[in-house]
Amino acid sequence: MNNEHIVNRDEFSFNLHQYGWNDKLNQLKQNSLFKSLPHGRIATVHRTCYEVISESGLLQCELTGNMLFGKSAYELPCTGDWIIFQQFEEDKGIIVDILPRERVLDRKKNGTISDKQAIAAYIDKAFIVQSLDSNFNMRRAERFAVQIFEANIQPILVLNKADLDFDHGPIAEATKHFQLQMPVYLTSIHQPETITALRNCIGTGETVVMVGSSGVGKSSLVNALCEKPAVHTSAISESTGKGRHTSTRRQMVEMTDAGILIDTPGVREFGLTTDGIETLTDTLDMKDYVGLCRFKDCTHHNEPGCAVLEAVKNGNLDQKIYQSYLKLEREIDHFSTSSHQKRKKEKSQSKLLNEYKKRQGLRR
Numbered sequence: 001m002n003n004e005h006i007v008n009r010d011e012f013s014f015n016l017h018q019y020g021w022n023d024k025l026n027q028l029k030q031n032s033l034f035k036s037l038p039h040g041r042i043a044t045v046h047r048t049c050y051e052v053i054s055e056s057g058l059l060q061c062e063l064t065g066n067m068l069f070g071k072s073a074y075e076l077p078c079t080g081d082w083i084i085f086q087q088f089e090e091d092k093g094i095i096v097d098i099l100p101r102e103r104v105l106d107r108k109k110n111g112t113i114s115d116k117q118a119i120a121a122y123i124d125k126a127f128i129v130q131s132l133d134s135n136f137n138m139r140r141a142e143r144f145a146v147q148i149f150e151a152n153i154q155p156i157l158v159l160n161k162a163d164l165d166f167d168h169g170p171i172a173e174a175t176k177h178f179q180l181q182m183p184v185y186l187t188s189i190h191q192p193e194t195i196t197a198l199r200n201c202i203g204t205g206e207t208v209v210m211v212g213s214s215g216v217g218k219s220s221l222v223n224a225l226c227e228k229p230a231v232h233t234s235a236i237s238e239s240t241g242k243g244r245h246t247s248t249r250r251q252m253v254e255m256t257d258a259g260i261l262i263d264t265p266g267v268r269e270f271g272l273t274t275d276g277i278e279t280l281t282d283t284l285d286m287k288d289y290v291g292l293c294r295f296k297d298c299t300h301h302n303e304p305g306c307a308v309l310e311a312v313k314n315g316n317l318d319q320k321i322y323q324s325y326l327k328l329e330r331e332i333d334h335f336s337t338s339s340h341q342k343r344k345k346e347k348s349q350s351k352l353l354n355e356y357k358k359r360q361g362l363r364r
């Protein structure tokens, strides 16, 4: 036999502990009807085809009919999810179950009022990437941070393209409220020491998701952190100075001897799907004032004795941060009211359906 044609499958197997598999997940698996089948982690989703990292290598999987039709779009597997599968060829399988999701980063589905979309699951840290050029926008970073904090994921602000000419003073001032709550890194793919520093904050078995607008360098950072060209990158457009939406899907990449990175496409809109007003005031570092308002349920819009408004007036709280509060608070309020109404409607529909079934039953 010609040895060149023998593929050593060991080379393609993965150590799932490096991907975050642990005793707790194993416990969760024991609750599944399919606990005796192998498990794996979703690396990438291509419409109905899922790339699964497993102990027996990388598999292309589809869903069973039960999974496909028995679940809402939100509940279908996303990148980072742990699933149980049945293998039917060397590199093919079928997904039969999904483990309950934890630490999932959602966003509001574009064009909907209260539908959620899961970006990635089982995330430990999220790098909020911005570039130190015209893209720099703390209001956008605040939006990401609220959603990330609410999901129990640790946010880290990554200010990339630090090799470019930028003014340190205004950047330090603008990020002041973030520095109190999360690590802030200045990075450049042209300055290896900055990449090493960022790499050091990722532990073995941890999963990090990259979020931020197109063109800020998320994929370039993934490649630099992994020290290999794992994902595509491309120059930002000369005419608009914006990214070209190079990455088109969420993709999982393994770092040598450390954690797992999930690259994501730059999004134009990142709508909040939370009702966490407290997380919002914490993220914007307004907590010192919030507790001092005369009314416990103060909305900080126009109430008398509002310590937040007072702080804005005397310059202790940045007017821009307060504007950000008003905008995000409105969005949170809108989302939670709409999703509450949706749940109420679903509940009354299912009540009607049950009554109908009951009546049908009585007639027989």
Ligand SMILES: Nc1nc2c(ncn2[C@@H]2O[C@H](COP(=O)(O)OP(=O)(O)OP(=O)(O)O)[C@@H](O)[C@H]2O)c(=O)[nH]1
Residues within 6 Å of the ligand: 160, 161, 162, 163, 164, 187, 188, 189, 190, 213, 214, 215, 216, 217, 218, 219, 220, 221, 232, 233, 234, 235, 236, 243, 244, 245, 246, 247, 248, 264, 265, 266, 267
């Ligand atoms: N000067 C400089 N350019 C960088 C740096 N990091 C990335 N770039 C450049 O920025 C451009 C966009 O980088 P990408 O990594 O494709 O950006 P992205 O965030 O993945 O963009 P999308 O996939 O479209 O969301 C490329 O031309 C990179 O070479 C950096 O640290 N300094």
Ligand SMILES: [Mg+2]
Residues within 6 Å of the ligand: 218, 219, 220, 232, 233, 246, 247, 263, 264, 265, 266
């Ligand atoms: Mg990219």
Ligand SMILES: [Zn+2]
Residues within 6 Å of the ligand: 290, 293, 294, 298, 299, 300, 301, 303, 305, 306, 307, 308, 309
């Ligand atoms: Zn108030």
